[in-house]
Amino acid sequence: xxxxxxxxxxxxxxxxxxxxxxxxxxxxxxxxxxxxxxxxxxxxxxxxxxxxxxxxxxxxxxxxxxxxxxxxxxxxxxxxxxxxxxxxxxxxxxxxxxxxxxxxxxxxxxxxxxxxxxxxxxxxxxxxxxxxxxxxxxxxxxxxxxxxxxxxxxxxxxxxxxxxxxxxxxxxxxxxxxxxxxxxxxxxxxxxxxxxxxxxxxxxxxxxxxxxxxxxxxxxxxxxxxxxxxxxxxxxxxxxxxxxxxxxxxxxxxxxxxxxxxxxxxxxxxxxxxxxxxxxxxxxxxxxxxxxxxxxxxxxxxxxxxxxxxxxxxxxxxxxxxxxxxxxxxxxxxxxxxxxxxxxxxxxxxxxxxxxxxxxxxxxxxxxxxxxxxxxxxxxxxxxxxxxxxxxxxxxxxxxx
Amino acid sequence: xxxxxxxxxxxxxxxxxxxxxxxxxxxxxxxxxxxxxxxxxxxxxxxxxxxxxxxxxxxxxxxxxxxxxxxxxxxxxxxxxxxxxxxxxxxxxxxxxxxxxxxxxxxxxxxxxxxxxxxxxxxxxxxxxxxxxxxxxxxxxxxxxxxxxxxxxxxxxxxxxxxxxxxxxxxxxxxxxxxxxxxxxxxxxxxxxxxxxxxxxxxxxxxxxxxxxxxxxxxxxxxxxxxxxxxxxxxxxxxxxxxxxxxxxxxxxxxxxxxxxxxxxxxxxxxxxxxxxxxxxxxxxxxxxxxxxxxxxxxxxxxxxxxxxxxxxxxxxxxxxxxxxxxxxxxxxxxxxxxxxxxxxxxxxxxxxxxxxxxxxxxxxxxxxxxxxxxxxxxxxxxxxxxxxxxxxxxxxxxxxxxxxxxxxxxxxxx
Numbered sequence: 178x179x180x181x182x183x184x185x186x187x188x189x190x191x192x193x194x195x196x197x198x199x200x201x202x203x204x205x206x207x208x209x210x211x212x213x214x215x216x217x218x219x220x221x222x223x224x225x226x227x228x229x230x231x232x233x234x235x236x237x238x239x240x241x242x243x244x245x246x247x248x249x250x251x252x253x254x255x256x257x258x259x260x261x262x263x264x265x266x267x268x269x270x271x272x273x274x275x276x277x278x279x280x281x282x283x284x285x286x287x288x289x290x291x292x293x294x295x296x297x298x299x300x301x302x303x304x305x306x307x308x309x310x311x312x313x314x315x316x317x318x319x320x321x322x323x324x325x326x327x328x329x330x331x332x333x334x335x336x337x338x339x340x341x342x343x344x345x346x347x348x349x350x351x352x353x354x355x356x357x358x359x360x361x362x363x364x365x366x367x368x369x370x371x372x373x374x375x376x377x378x379x380x381x382x383x384x385x386x387x388x389x390x391x392x393x394x395x396x397x398x399x400x401x402x403x404x405x406x407x408x409x410x411x412x413x414x415x416x417x418x419x420x421x422x423x424x425x426x427x428x429x430x431x432x433x434x435x436x437x438x439x440x441x442x443x444x445x446x447x448x449x450x451x452x453x454x455x456x457x458x459x460x461x462x463x464x465x466x467x468x469x470x471x472x473x474x475x476x477x478x479x480x481x482x483x484x485x486x487x488x489x490x491x492x493x494x495x496x497x498x499x500x501x502x503x504x505x506x507x508x509x510x511x512x513x514x515x516x517x518x519x520x521x522x523x524x525x526x527x528x529x530x531x532x533x534x535x536x537x538x539x540x541x542x543x544x545x546x547x548x549x550x551x552x553x554x555x556x557x558x559x560x561x562x563x564x565x566x567x568x569x570x571x572x573x574x575x576x577x578x
Numbered sequence: 579x580x581x582x583x584x585x586x587x588x589x590x591x592x593x594x595x596x597x598x599x600x601x602x603x604x605x606x607x608x609x610x611x612x613x614x615x616x617x618x619x620x621x622x623x624x625x626x627x628x629x630x631x632x633x634x635x636x637x638x639x640x641x642x643x644x645x646x647x648x649x650x651x652x653x654x655x656x657x658x659x660x661x662x663x664x665x666x667x668x669x670x671x672x673x674x675x676x677x678x679x680x681x682x683x684x685x686x687x688x689x690x691x692x693x694x695x696x697x698x699x700x701x702x703x704x705x706x707x708x709x710x711x712x713x714x715x716x717x718x719x720x721x722x723x724x725x726x727x728x729x730x731x732x733x734x735x736x737x738x739x740x741x742x743x744x745x746x747x748x749x750x751x752x753x754x755x756x757x758x759x760x761x762x763x764x765x766x767x768x769x770x771x772x773x774x775x776x777x778x779x780x781x782x783x784x785x786x787x788x789x790x791x792x793x794x795x796x797x798x799x800x801x802x803x804x805x806x807x808x809x810x811x812x813x814x815x816x817x818x819x820x821x822x823x824x825x826x827x828x829x830x831x832x833x834x835x836x837x838x839x840x841x842x843x844x845x846x847x848x849x850x851x852x853x854x855x856x857x858x859x860x861x862x863x864x865x866x867x868x869x870x871x872x873x874x875x876x877x878x879x880x881x882x883x884x885x886x887x888x889x890x891x892x893x894x895x896x897x898x899x900x901x902x903x904x905x906x907x908x909x910x911x912x913x914x915x916x917x918x919x920x921x922x923x924x925x926x927x928x929x930x931x932x933x934x935x936x937x938x939x940x941x942x943x944x945x946x947x948x949x950x951x952x953x954x955x956x957x958x959x960x961x962x963x964x965x966x967x968x969x970x971x972x973x974x975x976x977x978x979x980x981x982x983x984x985x986x987x988x989x990x991x992x993x
Contacts, residue, residue, distance in 0.1 A: 244595035245592040245594075246595075521598075521659045521663065522600075523598045523659045524602060525599065525601065528601050540602070564598055564663060565663060
């Protein structure tokens with residue numbers, strides 16, 4: 178089998194696939210099963226000191242459907258683990274003993290300096306491989322001055338990260354960032370300045386998944402009220418990819434990516450844009466721990482197909498291809514062209530171009546779309562709706578006019 | 579009975595989500611009633627079932643009936659573009675879901691005419707009902723004459739209740755009845771009321787009397803007891819009439835390859851026939867019955883004797899057997915069905931207790947009588963249309979539109 182190992186913050190992961198701090202990692206036996214399934218590492222669900230009261234509400238999760246498909250996005254109003262540091266310490270010991278080759282990370286959240294530092298000290302003592310600090314949970318915790326309250330303020334990021342880093346004698350410190358900030362690179366830069374070792378991008382995107390239109394209560398409904406939550410899953414992948422890329426191209430710091438990774442293709446995309454470690458939560462919750470088998474095999478097959486001999490070679494490979502809008506070629510002239518053999522004559526492209534584009538497509542007697550290359554500006558929208566992918570943007574010679 | 583599985587909410591959403599919502603969709607173009615099929619399916623996809631039902635009833639006031647009896651595989655579903663991706667959308671099942679779950683239908687209010695006319699409609703089948711509805715709802719005075727003792731026409735006597743529950747049909751008929759000036763049953767035009775009176779008393783006459791008697795099986799022995807015409811047999815079976823002896827325990831042979839033959843064969847099997855066998859002189863390929871009907875018949879245990887023609891019914895007083903002959907198919911010029919030629923000398927005798935001939939129906943004599951008359955219009959089987967409820971509904975509507983145009987034209991130029 179292809180070697181999928183990859184180093185992150187000085188730690189060697191047997192493969193880059195890691196369970197993110199979430200319900201999937203809140204029980205010892207769950208993490209054990211995940212490791213048996215092949216996950217390279219796990220970040221245990223965020224813990225805190227005993228004085229921290231974790232008062233959960235139910236239900237805490239709700240999904241967004243797309244037509245007949247479930248879970249285009251997931252919203253949660255879960256909080257940190259109700260298991261405090263003393264429980265998590267024990268878990269680290271058991272898991273490290275049973276799975277010495279896997280990376281056991283812990284996630285922590287605190288308020289006061291001494292809380293953060295106590296958590297670091299105890300976890301290091303227990304044998305944890307890496308510590309992730311949540312500066313990013315967008316719901317519940319910010320009301321107490323925790324979570325994304327820190328992540329949204331670069332000064333607090335730097336100060337808090339420094340406290341944590343100071344306390345760490347052995348293990349690398351990773352700061353999990355929130356996308357709820359005007360420029361995530363500023364937060365990443367603050368982490369870098371603090372001396373911490375890496376960043377995790379991103380935590381959930383603050384959102385409201387929907388509203389029950391019959392009783393007017395937004396989702397998720399806790400009795401007759403709701404609150405703003407954190408959105409995860411496929412729908413936030415574009416946001417996460419953007420954040421990872423932005424950090425990767427402007428801050429020299431290792432990135433563990435999180436946000437909508439569902440398939441090996443997603444995984445490759447995150448690697449290409451500069452992530453060197455991949456965290457999965459929603460997809461693992463939806464499909465189960467076996468998902469890692471598809472991720473690993475898909476990645477290995479991709480590497481073989483593309484002649485990559487290590488995952489390292491993929492990391493950041495797309496970054497040079499991401500430039501400012503102003504630097505994009507103005508000479509690039511493309512038009513939509515149809516593969517008539519594959520066209521099923523549904524006419525969707527006609528409607529799309531007519532109502533959403535430039536009226537460049539007509540439907541003939543035979544129902545095959547005819548593209549007027551003079552009228553087609555090359556926007557590409559038609560290619561996004563064709564159910565059989567038979568439209569393609571192709572380069573043309575400079576328009577003479 | 580092999581019945582189509584009903585869709586539940588989730589299955590309907592799933593099916594509706596697969597619809598490509600084609601532009602100028604072939605399904606809609608293949609629907610005689612011109613239902614906006616992508617439109618109603620899209621409303622199911624968004625969870626607006628009431629809206630979906632409204633779209634259906636906009637074009638077809640017999641949407642519930644058609645959901646059960648439409649030959650969708652030969653109509654809307656036949657050219658579904660989705661086939662090229664996976665399979666055709668189950669349009670019929672989605673229609674059934676929408677009519678069932680869409681709640682009460684609010685039929686659109688129409689602007690009333692300022693010049694109400696008197697119109698006679700002959701026949702209370704789908705064509706007559708549809709035409710009468712279109713005319714009556716805008717304020718014309720419509721009198722409907724029906725020879726039978728109740729409404730419904732061919733779907734009522736021709737389609738068994740297990741396929742088309744009577745309540746479904748009656749529910750849709752009731753909506754039409756509300757708008758009528760008068761509805762007279764047991765009234766045969768030409769017998770109980772004269773053609774002359776109709777023409778004298780009404781501003782227009784819409785003839786939707788359907789077809790006449792079944793075509794006779796012109797072979798020796800067809801007068802024997804136990805030999806019937808399929809139309810009579812189905813009427814008796816579907817209306818619970820006991821004039822025809824039961825097929826129970828008998829070997830029943832049905833001569834013909836159309837939908838009526840299939841219906842009769844299934845009805846015979848359902849009524850307890852020991853064997854129910856369709857005898858058709860050509861092959862599967864040429865059989866005019868709808869694909870889904872043939873499949874249902876096979877699932878139900880109906881047997882088929884193909885490329886076989888009847889020669890003579892045998893028996894002293896009652897049907898005891900039938901002499902049959904295999905046929906050879908002689909290819910014809912393009913577009914024509916091959917001609918079956920009996921293989922002489924290969925005749926064989928098949929024991930049978932009942933012979934049902936389903937060789938098509940003759941024209942209703944009323945049609946000949948009224949043809950060419952000014953202010954007389956035709957729709958449905960009487961106009962020589964295809965034998966589908968949906969086609970009849972569409973034709974009734976078209977005829978109503980012609981009648982309205984006729985009223986508006988100064989010269990009143992007839993059909």
